Each structure stands twice: as C-alpha cells, then as structure tokens.
Amino acid sequence: MKKTILLSALLLLAAPAWATDMELKGIMKDLDAKTQAIVDGINRGDFEAVWNNAKKISDHEEPSFTEKVRILGFLLTDAKDFKSFGDVVHDEAERLADAAKKRDYDGAIAHFAAMLKGCAGCHAGYREKFVKYFYR
Ligand code: HEC
Numbered sequence: 001m002k003k004t005i006l007l008s009a010l011l012l013l014a015a016p017a018w019a020t021d022m023e024l025k026g027i028m029k030d031l032d033a034k035t036q037a038i039v040d041g042i043n044r045g046d047f048e049a050v051w052n053n054a055k056k057i058s059d060h061e062e063p064s065f066t067e068k069v070r071i072l073g074f075l076l077t078d079a080k081d082f083k084s085f086g087d088v089v090h091d092e093a094e095r096l097a098d099a100a101k102k103r104d105y106d107g108a109i110a111h112f113a114a115m116l117k118g119c120a121g122c123h124a125g126y127r128e129k130f131v132k133y134f135y136r
Contacts, residue, residue: 022124022134023063023067024063024071027061027062029082031060031119032060034054035053035057036096037053038096038112039051041100042108047100048100050096050100051100051101052099054093055093057090057093057115058093058094058097070134074130074133074134075126081125082122082125085118085119085121085122085125086118086122088117088118088121089115090120092111092117093105093111093115095111096108096111096112096115
C-alpha cells in the first residue's frame with residue numbers, strides 16, 4: 001500500500017498541469033456562497049441561516065484522495081502551514097455556529113471575522129502560487 005501511494009505520488013508530480021478546474025476550486029466556490037449567505041443572515045437577523053451555513057463551512061467537502069496527493073506533492077513542507085488555515089476556518093465556523101444558536105450578534109460577527117482571516121491568510125500565502133503551479 002505504501003509503495004502504491006509513493007508511486008502514484010511520483011506519477012502525479014511528474015504531470016502537474018491541470019486540464020480542468022480542480023475539485024478545490026468547486027469547494028472554494030461553495031465556501032464563498034456560504035460566506036455570502038452568512039453575511040446576509042447576519043444582516044437580516046436570520047440566525048438559523050447563519051447557523052446552517054456556518055455548519056456547512058465547518059463540515060465542508062474535501063478533495064478526492066488523488067487531488068490531495070497532488071496538492072501535498074506541491075506543498076511539501078508547507079503542508080502544515082496550509083492546513084493550519086483550514087483549521088482556523090473550521091474552528092471559527094464552529095464558534096460562529098454556536099454564537100448563532102445563542103442569537104449572539106457580537107459573538108457571531110467576531111467569529112465570522114476570525115473565520116475570514118483564515119480564508120484570507122491561506123489565499124495570501126498560497127493562492128497565487130497554487131494557481132500558477134496547477135493551471136499554468
Ligand atoms: C487552506 C487554504 C485555503 C483556505 C483556508 C481557503 N481557501 Fe479559498 N482558495 C484556496 C486556493 C488554493 C484557491 C485557488 C483554487 C483554484 O483556483 O483552483 C482558492 C480560491 C478561492 C476562491 C476563488 C475561486 C474561483 O472561482 O477561482 C474563492 C471565492 C475562495 N477561495 C473562497 C474561500 C473562502 C470563502 C474561504 C473561507 C471560508 C476560503 N476560500 C478558505 C485556498 C484556501
């Protein structure tokens with residue numbers, strides 16, 4: 001099993017160019033739509049919508065195993081840092097959902113802002129490199 005993983009990792013590294021959009025892009029578009037829905041929910045005082053969308057963000061889909069291998073092959077030693085931004089998004093989305101449950105405006109806004117920092121931190125550090133590498 002280990003050998004198979006290593007071999008597929010090497011094969012995938014040898015052919016990094018992506019013919020179509022990555023699964024990650026689809027996941028991102030989805031995260032974006034949920035983020036917009038949260039802003040809308042906060043503005044309308046619709047805490048159920050805030051809760052619902054925050055939960056969907058914290059439980060968001062992940063790319064397939066094959067795509068993950070390609071991403072990890074590209075990130076190498078940066079993988080931990082990359083993942084840490086995903087953890088921030090996950091944890092803050094959970095806290096945001098908890099605040100929404102309590103109809104706590106201040107808490108919801110604070111955790112929403114902290115969640116966005118996770119999105120923006122990863123984009124600032126990796127998005128351009130990522131797009132250059134995978135879509136060149
Ligand atoms: C761990 C890193 C990481 C985190 C966290 C992250 N993103 Fe991204 N995001 C990326 C990368 C990499 C791309 C480029 C993907 C591509 O072009 O295929 C991207 C692209 C995007 C795009 C552009 C998609 C397009 O149509 O080209 C949007 C919108 C987006 N992210 C929204 C979000 C939102 C909202 C969050 C937080 C809730 C978030 N992202 C969190 C890494 C991250």
